[in-house]
Amino acid sequence: MTNSRLSNLVIFFTLLLIYLSFNTSSNSKNIDLFKGMELYNKNCASCHMANLAGNPDWKSGVDEDGQRLPPPLNGTGHTWHHSPDQLFQIIRYGYKKFDPNYKGKMLGNEDLSEDDVWSILWYIKSIWPEEIRNKYNSYFGE
């Protein structure tokens, strides 16, 4: 009798914990992959290209203003070396967030909501080769 009450309690609290952890994670981010793709095409593709390949000369070339060219976001560059939070900051606020004297072209998109930025980031991640995405998730979590 006592034993089965105890195990019921254990089951109850386990379920409660699972419920709470799902609930908090879905509350904090509302990610919509399709919207992420649309927002990417509207706000980012003009520089990073529709296929996320960036500018072919991104490693060494500069634009007409002497500024660095848009890198690829498709997994062939080093985007995946940055944590999700760093990428969020870059996309939302641009490089000036890290360097107040920044004069380059990655300006940020402060009109986008937090969920919009996460959705774009998840869309970008969805394009990465599976191997890179798995590695990334193992460093930083899903």
Ligand code: HEC
């Ligand atoms: C006007 C051109 C332009 C637009 C528009 C633009 N970017 Fe960029 N982006 C750049 C350039 C140039 C860099 C490299 C910055 C530097 O080195 O100065 C960059 C860098 C980045 C990086 C860092 C990549 C890395 O591998 O370190 C991310 C992530 C990024 N952009 C995402 C986005 C997203 C998402 C959007 C749309 C919401 C966007 N960018 C819109 C030009 C642009």
